[in-house]
Amino acid sequence: MTTPGDFEIARSVLTGYTADNELHRALTILRNEGINPEVVVEFTAEREGIFCGITEVKTLLGRVLPETGREVWALDEGVGVVGGEVALRIRAPYASFGLFETAILGTLASCTGWATAAGECVEAGDGIPIIGYGARHVHP
Template structure:
């Protein structure tokens, strides 16, 4: 019995996730003897952004008899720019249109949001914490897109593994709540984690952030890499004044080596603001994971070497010198 509604790799690869009308189309074209007409189709986005998902598209069409031209993962695109061109007998790729567009739309949406965060964070650490907002089947897809867009690391174990990284993360409020105390959790963390696992401790669970930050700093001494501020909105969230004060108060006690990691409802604007106030690293959740897909459209532009187009579009290929032959 099936546990989840998500599609397996095999289902995707065999076209099971296609829209039914592509199947109907192929039946009709077969009946009319047109199924193997050579067509050229072009993909364009509705908005500007960062392309992502190209590798999966190539795998999707790996053993099909088509040529593929496209931008490369992480490149930027403009509205209506041709970002991919596919050439071959129509039946080779017709039923994959749904999957192909979905891969590009969803991943490009996430990568674009991550790029905005990266630009706000400059050279500082910026990690995607958004896995908890998307279906687990696409959590690694989303985190990969975030890395293509510019995230420093992923918090999802599978995503990190697939991308050859150590996953990144601290300890959530749950640990403190069960232990009943922040300091004992911090000490245990310090005791048992491997030396290369950075000691970053969440300080807003029970006490005022400044008080807890100083207590943790005292408890762990030089071993402490950073504290994490994740103040809930009910307490005003993480403000720039809070970051500034924590920085100053840590410095006054000699803990100037302790980094400040912030999270909670971050957006590019808030990243910029908190960075200026002294934050050293950023955990971004729903700004990346909740980004809408960037709608993609595939238009047939040539049939057997002749330009065609539906009303509203220009017949024939729209040249784009940035396209590379990918297959």
């Protein structure tokens, strides 16, 4: 059982089953060459919105990143973000998280999209209470 803020990461994500093929190929090449560089990867917002999903992403990163030699910086959950703004920055050995780029992008895009749409509904309501029922079948 999970509690708020404690997300269970699906086995299919942790094993890389949900990762794009090019990520698998990149890791195979690096492994065969004996290379595991420390990299900095920045995830930016495509457009203005309400940034969400970072709590889940941090849970994933907490499971896969090494205990030392890592840095994770991110905007706070629920803050406004503008197009082009860096929302998440990871510095770590590539092999520790490269396979999870698809899951990270998907989680942030989905959660941010839902939060942004909900914010637009509230704004359009112009003070009228808005009640929404969650889409129960779209979030892993």
